[in-house]
Amino acid sequence: MKDKIHPEYKEVTVTCACGATFKTRSAIGKDTLQADLCSSCHPFYTGKQKFVDTAGRVEKFNRKFGGEYFKKADDKKAKK
């Protein structure tokens, strides 16, 4: 590797919002990293439903696309 052009790649401690901590390596230049999800609490790994809702995004989505929105889209597809 070339000298002085590479960021320092060192061990960092990741702290998840669920309280889990684990170590990994990163070039972010800090010793710690805050994560919202990790392999202990992500629905993909837990198999449980979990809403990661910040600032009412789920409500906004439901207001816009909830109710009849997808039913109409399905009707159009069915006619083709």
Ligand SMILES: [Zn+2]
């Ligand atoms: Zn977590």
